[in-house]
Amino acid sequence: MxxxxxxxxxxxxxxxxxxxxxxxxxxxxxxxxxxxxxxxxxxxxxxxxxxxxxxxxxxxxxxxxxxxxxxxxxxxxxxxxxxxxxxxxxxxxxxxxxxxxxxxxxxxxxxxxxxxxxxxxxxxxxxxxxxxxxxxxxxxxxxxxxxxxxNYDSRYQCYMKVLSYCVLASVIMYIIIKLIPERRFLDMIDSEGDIKTMASIAVVCGLFMLFFMLHLPFLVYGWIVVMVASTEEDKSLNTKEESAETIDTAQKEIQRYSCPQCGRMMDDGWKVCPYCGHNSEEEKMQEQENDNLRYAPPGYKKDL
Incomplete structure (x- = not known):
């Protein structure tokens, strides 16, 4: 698709x-x-x-x-x-x-x-x-x-890093060429063979600088997109974590403070619900006693 x-x-x-x-x-x-x-x-x-x-x-x-x-x-x-x-x-x-x-x-x-x-x-x-x-x-x-x-983290991390180094090298080469006087280049040439060698080196360096300097404005824009995308991703993760923590806290509060019979909120120290009279401890004791009677011998139940 x-x-x-x-x-x-x-x-x-x-x-x-x-x-x-x-x-x-x-x-x-x-x-x-x-x-x-x-x-x-x-x-x-x-x-x-x-x-x-x-x-x-x-x-x-x-x-x-x-x-x-x-x-x-x-x-x-x-x-x-x-x-x-x-x-x-x-x-x-x-x-x-x-x-x-x-x-x-x-x-x-x-x-x-x-x-x-x-x-x-x-x-x-x-x-x-x-x-x-x-x-x-x-x-x-x-x-x-x-x-x-x-998609920097998933696919283009190596590509953008290598490209950044090449662009940086091109900028440094350009600055060095501009700083060295033209007469200095002419003094380095002594023969016809040197002229051909220097011309070949100049062509290669020129093509290298031209190719990677064309990347410069788009590479800068790409790194800006990477920073913006990472910031948005961090905000999204923080929002999700805060939402999960809020949901967990709310669930714990409901399980801890709500009455199992009427559902109204109770303090942690209350044993009997003041609204419906439900006693959680008596209910637990009754359930335990029923479990004990379930596995007791038949004669024990008749004696009771």
Whole structure:
């Protein structure tokens, strides 16, 4: 049976896939407008790279076939969106939803940052596809981390701890890189081999920091959800314990102070009920005597 969360994630994944085919960028020039979707952009980019590779092979005798192969990686964005739709409708997987929908969210944020940097009104150059992708991916990401935070103790404790250490390492690496002057890096390079080695290390470190720094705002939100959920759970447990103690106390008081015959409350020291005259000790003695007579010899009862 699908839950509301899984249905919501399925809807968000479907909206993101639809958004890739709708206009993301709208450009007006000389009273003429043009719009581009993510699908259009991917196809144009791969086509441009392919044409550049063919031109280089024919004019400059430079083999760019490897670059052409890498250009097809742009289609992974569309494949990831399609796979995410299938996964979210079949089963609820918050981590899968987070990582797949982090791609459109990052694209939208990158466009917003670029628009702010170049003083462009983002609402004038973006279309319905951009708005739909931003809305659906934002909801999906925060819903996913709400589920992760609320199920921290049962399923995601190790995941969140390891992720926290990686994010902390990324922040420390970023601070170290910013503190070291650029000339210091250049002094460390002595040969062409060192340049390639440093470039490889820089690429690896950059990808590591970029990947885990993207987790930072959502990880902080996840830990807030963990703290709120644990507080609510503690309050619920305390309320249940107080209710159980109240019920036990009430039951003990009823059994201890109520008259077994009329049910009215009596003090602990009272032997005879002042309301109905019931004597608990006489009743106990009578019951004990009846038990004794039950197992006495027949002749003993006749003598009595």
């Amino acid at each position: 699908k839950t509301r969360i899984s249905i919501l994630q399925g809807i968000c994944a479907s909206l993101i896939l639809m958004a890739y085919f709708l206009p993301w960028i709208q450009i007006s020039f000389l009273d003429k407008g043009a719009s581009f979707s993510v699908v259009d952009a991917v196809m144009k980019l791969t086509g441009m790279v392919s044409d550049a590779a063919d031109m280089s092979n024919s004019l400059f005798k430079i083999d760019l076939s490897e670059v052409r192969s890498y250009s097809y990686l742009f289609y992974l964005v569309l494949i990831a969106a399609f796979v995410n739709v299938i996964v979210q409708w079949l089963r609820n997987s918050p981590r899968t939803a987070f990582y797949f929908n982090l791609i459109p969210f990052s694209l939208c944020v990158a466009m917003i940052v670029a628009a702010v940097k170049y003083d462009i009104n983002i609402f004038e150059v973006t279309g319905i596809g951009f708005a739909m992708a931003l809305f659906a991916s934002t909801i999906s990401l925060f819903v996913a981390w709400t589920v992760i935070g609320r």
